[in-house]
Amino acid sequence: MTAELGHFALILAMFIAMVQATLPLIGAQKNLPVWIELANPASYLQLALTTFAFGCLIHVYLISDFTVVNVVQNSHTAKPVLYKVAGAWGNHEGSLLLWVFILSLFGAAVALFGRNLPPAFKARVLSVQAMIAIGFYLFMLFTSNPFERVTPAPLNGTDLNPLLQDPGLAFHPPMLYLGYVGFSIAFSFAIAALIEGRVDAAWARWVRPWTLAAWVFLSGGIALGSWWAYYELGWGGWWFWDPVENASFMPWLAGTALLHSAVVVEKRDTLKGWTVLLAIVAFSMSLLGTFIVRSGVLTSVHAFATDPARGVFILLLLATVIGGSLALFAWRGPQLKSSGVFQPISREGALLFNNLVMTTGLAAVLLGTLYPLFIDVVGGAKISVGAPFFNAVFLPLMMPMIVAMAAGPFLNWKRGDLMPALGRLRFAFILALVAGAAAWSVETGGSFMGVIGIALAVWLAAGVLAEITERVRLFKAPPAQSLRRLRRIPRATWGMSLAHFGMALVIAGMAGAGGWKEESIQSMKPGEIVHVGGYDYRFDGARKAEGPNYDLVLGTFSVFKDGDLFVVLNPEKRFYPVTQMPTTEAAIHTTLMGDLYAVIGDEEGTDGKYVTRIYYNPLVVWMWIGTLVMMFGGGLSISDRRHRVGVPHRRQPLAPAATVPSS
Amino acid sequence: MTKKQIFFIAPLLVFLVLVGYFAVGLTRDPSVLPNMLAGKPVPEFSLVPLQGRDSVGFKNTDLLNDITLVNVFGSWCVACRVEHPFLMALKKQNLIPIHAIDWREEDKQAGPQWLKRYGDPYSRVGDDPKSRAAIAFGVTGAPETFLVDKKGVVRFKYIGPLNDEAWRTQLQPLIEKLRTESPS
Numbered sequence: 113m114t115a116e117l118g119h120f121a122l123i124l125a126m127f128i129a130m131v132q133a134t135l136p137l138i139g140a141q142k143n144l145p146v147w148i149e150l151a152n153p154a155s156y157l158q159l160a161l162t163t164f165a166f167g168c169l170i171h172v173y174l175i176s177d178f179t180v181v182n183v184v185q186n187s188h189t190a191k192p193v194l195y196k197v198a199g200a201w202g203n204h205e206g207s208l209l210l211w212v213f214i215l216s217l218f219g220a221a222v223a224l225f226g227r228n229l230p231p232a233f234k235a236r237v238l239s240v241q242a243m244i245a246i247g248f249y250l251f252m253l254f255t256s257n258p259f260e261r262v263t264p265a266p267l268n269g270t271d272l273n274p275l276l277q278d279p280g281l282a283f284h285p286p287m288l289y290l291g292y293v294g295f296s297i298a299f300s301f302a303i304a305a306l307i308e309g310r311v312d313a314a315w316a317r318w319v320r321p322w323t324l325a326a327w328v329f330l331s332g333g334i335a336l337g338s339w340w341a342y343y344e345l346g347w348g349g350w351w352f353w354d355p356v357e358n359a360s361f362m363p364w365l366a367g368t369a370l371l372h373s374a375v376v377v378e379k380r381d382t383l384k385g386w387t388v389l390l391a392i393v394a395f396s397m398s399l400l401g402t403f404i405v406r407s408g409v410l411t412s413v414h415a416f417a418t419d420p421a422r423g424v425f426i427l428l429l430l431a432t433v434i435g436g437s438l439a440l441f442a443w444r445g446p447q448l449k450s451s452g453v454f455q456p457i458s459r460e461g462a463l464l465f466n467n468l469v470m471t472t473g474l475a476a477v478l479l480g481t482l483y484p485l486f487i488d489v490v491g492g493a494k495i496s497v498g499a500p501f502f503n504a505v506f507l508p509l510m511m512p513m514i515v516a517m518a519a520g521p522f523l524n525w526k527r528g529d530l531m532p533a534l535g536r537l538r539f540a541f542i543l544a545l546v547a548g549a550a551a552w553s554v555e556t557g558g559s560f561m562g563v564i565g566i567a568l569a570v571w572l573a574a575g576v577l578a579e580i581t582e583r584v585r586l587f588k589a590p591p592a593q594s595l596r597r598l599r600r601i602p603r604a605t606w607g608m609s610l611a612h613f614g615m616a617l618v619i620a621g622m623a624g625a626g627g628w629k630e631e632s633i634q635s636m637k638p639g640e641i642v643h644v645g646g647y648d649y650r651f652d653g654a655r656k657a658e659g660p661n662y663d664l665v666l667g668t669f670s671v672f673k674d675g676d677l678f679v680v681l682n683p684e685k686r687f688y689p690v691t692q693m694p695t696t697e698a699a700i701h702t703t704l705m706g707d708l709y710a711v712i713g714d715e716e717g718t719d720g721k722y723v724t725r726i727y728y729n730p731l732v733v734w735m736w737i738g739t740l741v742m743m744f745g746g747g748l749s750i751s752d753r754r755h756r757v758g759v760p761h762r763r764q765p766l767a768p769a770a771t772v773p774s775s
Numbered sequence: 776m777t778k779k780q781i782f783f784i785a786p787l788l789v790f791l792v793l794v795g796y797f798a799v800g801l802t803r804d805p806s807v808l809p810n811m812l813a814g815k816p817v818p819e820f821s822l823v824p825l826q827g828r829d830s831v832g833f834k835n836t837d838l839l840n841d842i843t844l845v846n847v848f849g850s851w852c853v854a855c856r857v858e859h860p861f862l863m864a865l866k867k868q869n870l871i872p873i874h875a876i877d878w879r880e881e882d883k884q885a886g887p888q889w890l891k892r893y894g895d896p897y898s899r900v901g902d903d904p905k906s907r908a909a910i911a912f913g914v915t916g917a918p919e920t921f922l923v924d925k926k927g928v929v930r931f932k933y934i935g936p937l938n939d940e941a942w943r944t945q946l947q948p949l950i951e952k953l954r955t956e957s958p959s
Binding site: 431445694 | 779780782783784786787790791793794796797798853
């Protein structure tokens with residue numbers, strides 16, 4: 113019964129969405145307050161229905177209802193409860209349900225928190241949201257129904273892909289989707305603005321918190337995915353430029369650009385068309401991400417649905433949403449009038465530079481990701497573009513941006529002066545040189561990029577600190593005055609500083625792991641010792657054991673530093689009998705300087721000899737810490753006073769009829 | 776058209792091109808990697824033998840005059856171990872000669888030892904540490920298996936561990952067809 117109720121709720125939600133997509137839009141066009149007002153209750157109702165449907169799906173998973181195909185294919189009675197729940201979205205159909213659930217969550221949030229939006233504008237935003245939702249409801253109901261039944265019901269399920277049975281990955285999709293779907297708000301705002309033919313400071317101020325929220329979640333989602341790849345795939349790597357990873361990275365690049373250009377729209381009333389385009393691109397990339405993972409156009413390690421019929425539907429969806437919005441952009445965009453002008457060396461100029469680098473980077477990643485598809489279509493071989501391409505193209509592109517990132521906040525709006533800004537950064541420059549030289553001296557033959565990365569990280573971090581020092585006039589004004597200034601720094605500015613500082617930490621982590629990683633692969637007898645990254649690893653043998661729904665081989669390494677026992681590592685190699693799949697569980701000991709990382713492989717012969725892989729990954733933990741700092745910065749910026757109160761009213765009141773209370 | 780109009784229209788045009796590619800891309804099955812060699816003669820190659828196995832090695836002319844399988848494996852490849860029991864079973868039935876390219880071994884001993892441990896279903900085996908033959912064959916990963924006809928022309932490529940089902944549904948029918956085409 114539960115499955116049918118969930119299915120029915122979805123159908124009902126689709127009809128609500130159809131109402132929400134049309135009536136408020138017409139109402140806004142024709143000044144019909146009652147029709148405009150419909151958008152709010154419709155959004156709440158949609159949320160209620162998708163919540164119910166999502167709850168139904170989780171319920172059938174929890175009770176292991178094997179009359180539902182989805183549960184059969186992705187669950188098993190022996191699976192731990194967390195993964196029964198996570199299994200609900202660890203598959204194609206369930207993840208789509210999660211997608212629409214989050215979409216309706218954001219829609220309802222706009223309805224609730226958007227009280228200070230002009231009613232007609234809000235109605236248009238919610239209508240666009242509903243249009244997106246309709247596409248996804250249709251997609252689910254026609255090609256990917258999560259509630260489909262099967263008769264006769266099998267005795268047990270086929271289990272979730274064991275690679276996905278992991279706490280990191282259990283929360284990765286919801287995080288990522290909060291990011292992907294969060295950009296739908298910026299998108300809907302952009303479309304509504306195009307319909308009205310106007311973008312102004314108020315618009316930018318409304319868009320920013322939503323974009324920030326999406327960006328924070330997406331950053332977290334990407335980091336979780338990367339963290340998962342780091343410890344679960346067992347290769348000591350954390351980013352593989354895999355299509356699925358790129359799929360989440362592209363909206364992040366577009367979203368980051370959008371965050372920065374929206375600032376320019378808000379403060380300087382220019383770059384409007386560009387900002388609207390970025391909003392469309394950010395959400396398009398989110399859709400494309402869904403498309404890449406779901407359709408099987410590009411296959412990769414963790415693309416788990418391969419079904420061209422679905423692909424055709426998503427292609428139609430993409431063509432309609434993206435093509436439609438870009439056509440609207442081509443038609444209405446030229447009406448967006450910008451008033452602000454600025455010199456190339458200015459705050460706007462620096463932000464625009466960020467935008468250009470971000471979008472160029474986006475184009476490079478997009479090209480690299482889709483290149484195999486292009487080549488295939490024009491009749492070449494199926495090839496894949498690997499990490500060398502991305503590293504060669506993407507990294508050099510980012511370097512000048514990091515350099516500019518420290519200088520940007522020192523520049524004035526409209527017309528800045530480069531020399532004084534650079535003068536204030538002289539200490540940062542010296543520190544960066546010193547750090548680079550120090551890094552160079554411990555160079556162990558890894559990529560020179562590591563040295564550059566460390567220098568850039570220090571440059572950026574010191575630049576951020578220099579900017580705060582400058583802002584509070586430390587040492588230049590009496591301490592009491594500096595303290596007063598410090599207290600007066602708005603949260604949005606703290607947010608920026610923190611996010612930039614977090615970026616510096618992330619870069620340091622990447623540079624450390626990229627430049628000074630040590631690895632050693634060998635077969636070891638119990639008692640044998642290998643030396644990696646300044647530590648001695650003694651293999652103490654391995655034993656076989658049983659986990660809740662898998663068999664495992666548990667290896668033991670005693671790690672010594674300078675003759676003293678430092679830590680004991682217990683890597684596992686698991687075998688999941690239901691899916692017949694092995695997984696590796698690396699043992700990782702994290703220190704602030706680097707991670708000790710051990711993996712146990714296959715048994716060799718009979719004398720207790722095992723293949724082992726041992727890595728030393730310097731500074732990796734700073735990537736995760738840096739991401740958290742960036743996310744915290746984003747959150748702080750959302751909570752800035754100007755987003756909560758005092759949103760300026762539009763220069764001209766909208767449709768007077770819309771403000772008349774509905775009777 | 777002014778510069779400004781171009782800016783607003785360009786994204787749409789770029790997108791339309793993308794959609795075109797996607798539309799064509801969707802008609803291709805991503806799991807079937809097209810083989811550039813299908814229908815073409817095997818590339819010229821000559822590989823040294825595995826240490827201690829034999830002294831003949833493996834070269835392209837070995838593939839003439841009989842329908843054969845060429846299996847690409849490596850001792851480092853986990854999926855190859857999954858596949859191996861099937862190849863051993865296939866060998867027992869004596870249906871078709873199986874040759875092999877031992878791909879990307881870092882250690883000269885690794886390949887022969889691996890075969891000693893898990894069994895050796897192969898007729899000819901060539902050592903290809905530098906991927907010379909593998910690149911010529913367009914190998915994308917291990918294991919991969921090529922079906923070569925009597926004239927030394929590649930007729931089919933199977934990607935991934937060969938198994939009973941793939942054998943019955945894909946390779947066997949094709950082999951029977953080839954046999955009836957030109958009975959020996």
